[in-house]
Amino acid sequence: MNTTVTKFILLGFSQNPKVQTTLFLIFLTIYITTWLGNMTIILVVILMPHFHTPMYFLLANLAVIDISDSTVTAIKMLRDFITHRNTISYNWCIAQVFFFHFTGGAVVFFLIVMAVDRYIAIYKPLQYLLIMHPRVCVGLVAGAWLGGFAHSIVQVALILQLPFCGPNILDNFYCDVPQLIKLACTDTYITELLMVSNSGFLLTLIFCVLLVSYSIILVKIRRHVTEGKHKALSTCAAQIIVMSLNFVPGMFIYDRPFRVFPGDKIASVCYTLITPMLNPMIFTLRNREMKDTVRKVIRKMMTFTIKESK
Numbered sequence: 001m002n003t004t005v006t007k008f009i010l011l012g013f014s015q016n017p018k019v020q021t022t023l024f025l026i027f028l029t030i031y032i033t034t035w036l037g038n039m040t041i042i043l044v045v046i047l048m049p050h051f052h053t054p055m056y057f058l059l060a061n062l063a064v065i066d067i068s069d070s071t072v073t074a075i076k077m078l079r080d081f082i083t084h085r086n087t088i089s090y091n092w093c094i095a096q097v098f099f100f101h102f103t104g105g106a107v108v109f110f111l112i113v114m115a116v117d118r119y120i121a122i123y124k125p126l127q128y129l130l131i132m133h134p135r136v137c138v139g140l141v142a143g144a145w146l147g148g149f150a151h152s153i154v155q156v157a158l159i160l161q162l163p164f165c166g167p168n169i170l171d172n173f174y175c176d177v178p179q180l181i182k183l184a185c186t187d188t189y190i191t192e193l194l195m196v197s198n199s200g201f202l203l204t205l206i207f208c209v210l211l212v213s214y215s216i217i218l219v220k221i222r223r224h225v226t227e228g229k230h231k232a233l234s235t236c237a238a239q240i241i242v243m244s245l246n247f248v249p250g251m252f253i254y255d256r257p258f259r260v261f262p263g264d265k266i267a268s269v270c271y272t273l274i275t276p277m278l279n280p281m282i283f284t285l286r287n288r289e290m291k292d293t294v295r296k297v298i299r300k301m302m303t304f305t306i307k308e309s310k
Contacts, residue, residue, distance in 0.1 A: 003163050003164045003165065004164070004165045005090060005160075005164035005165065005166075005168045005183075006089065007087050007088060007089045007090060007093075007168065008087065008088050008089075008090070008093050008140070008170050008175065008180075008183075009080065009086060009087055009168055009170065009171055010080065010088060010172060010174070010175075011086065011169060011172070011183065012077070012081075012168050012173045013081060013087050013173060013265070017084065020081045020084070021081070023081060023106055024082065027077060027078060027273065029076065029272050030074075030274070030277050031070060031074045031078065031137060031273070033277050034066065034067065034070045034074075034276045035067060035285075036275040037063075037258070037279075037280035038063035038066050038067045038276070038279070038280050039063070039067070040280065040294060041059060041060060041063045041280050041283065041284070041290070042043075042060045042063050042064065042286075042291065043090070043297075044294060045057065045059065045060035046060070046207075048293055051290075052155065054128075054129070054134075055114075055117055055118075055130035056113065056138050056290075057134075057137050058110070058113060058114050058117055058137065058141070059283060061110065061141050062110055062111075062114070063279070063280060065106050065107050066107075066275075066276035066279050066280070067276070068098075068099075068103045069104060069272065069276050070273060070276040071105040072099045072100045072103055072174075072272075073096075073100065073173065073174040073272045074272075074273060075310045076088065076096065076174060077169065077174065080173075080282045082202075088175060091182070092165070093175035094156060094159060094160070094175075097152075097155060097156055097159060097175050097176060097177060098152050098153075098156045098207055099152075100152075100174065100175075100272075101148070101151055101152035101155040101177075101199075102148045102151075103148060103151055104148070104151075104153040104250070105147060105148030105149070105150075105151035105152055106144050106145050106146075106147065106148030107148070107246055107261075108148075108151075108202075108203065108246070108247075108250075109143065109144035109147035109148060109244060110141075110144040111239070111242070111243050112144075112206065112210065113140045113141070113143075113144055115213050115214065115239065115243075116140075116209050117132060118214075118217055118239065119213060119216075119217055120132060121232075122217050123217075123220065124219050136227050139258060142217075151198065155177050155195075155198065155199070158181075158191055158194055158195060159177060159181075162186060162188065162191065163182075163184060163185055163186055164180075164183055164184060164185065166183070166185045167183050168183065168235050169183075170183070170218055171204060172264075172265060172268065173265070173268070174268070174272070176253075176268070178195070178254070179198070181195065195254065196254065196256075197298060199250070199254035200251060200253075200255035200256070202254075203247055203250050203254060203255070204251050204255060206247075207243070207247040207248075207251065208271065210243055210247075211240075214236055214239070214240050214243075216251065217236055218233070221233055221236065224262070230288075231287075231288070234288075238282050238283050239285065240274075241282050242278075242279050242282055242283070245270070245274075245275040245279070245282075246271070246275055249267040249268070249271035249275070250271055251272045252264075252267045253268065253271070
């Protein structure tokens with residue numbers, strides 16, 4: 001398709017310099033917190049031998065995806081707040097769409113993997129370590145990334161076949177499919193239906209299946225599990241909360257073709273920035289073992305820093 005548009009203008013949140021400065025500080029704090037929280041989980045899982053289990057291996061990999069997911073949108077947004085140049089080239093816009101859906105899709109498939117892990121742990125506890133062999137875990141992680149890649153390729157393909165020859169203003173702080181489709185100078189009815197089926201419908205279907213799966217797991221825990229019951233319930237509760245934080249904003253955005261609402265921007269902030277920050281907090285606060293270990297690591301680091309300063 002012929003495209004004459006070479007760049008897009010991102011409206012962001014506000015054109016007021018003072019508001020932009022305030023938002024820069026807020027979102028920079030969120031981004032730094034995202035890095036600190038997720039890196040803490042990654043380092044704890046790597047350095048502490050008793051965390052070398054399938055569940056924590058998957059948790060550490062989810063932390064990697066959360067950092068990646070947040071970085072795709074945060075770096076460009078923070079840069080725009082400083083430079084006040086809210087533009088992005090056509091090629092970079094397509095690249096951002098690719099990486100945004102690559103990491104976002106990987107998160108969705110990864111949450112499926114984590115649900116499968118809990119199902120096996122509860123229903124086949126004696127065979128758990130045999131089934132969730134390290135090579136199996138690596139394969140599942142690779143499969144999640146490949147699933148995200150396949151999903152992303154479809155999204156980019158939807159955009160590349162559209163011509164852009166008129167307006168180039170995106171009412172968002174990053175490039176994404178719903179806003180870009182609105183700027184195409186052609187009939188986008190079929191494209192929007194494909195977008196909904198590939199993103200919105202799949203998100204809703206997977207969310208419902210996961211809710212049913214976790215409900216079955218929780219019933220099993222309450223009725224049959226005696227040893228480690230509280231830990232199992234806390235772990236599942238944390239995963240359900242994280243799953244909801246990831247799926248609900250995404251369904252709000254991608255389940256509605258043909259119309260863009262102001263609330264989409266708030267949902268996008270939750271999906272791209274708030275959720276990656278909250279995920280490590282939720283898993284840490286709901287897991288006593290992880291929480292106690294993080295406290296010990298922080299104490300050791302503070303003690304070491306104080307000794308070095310003397």
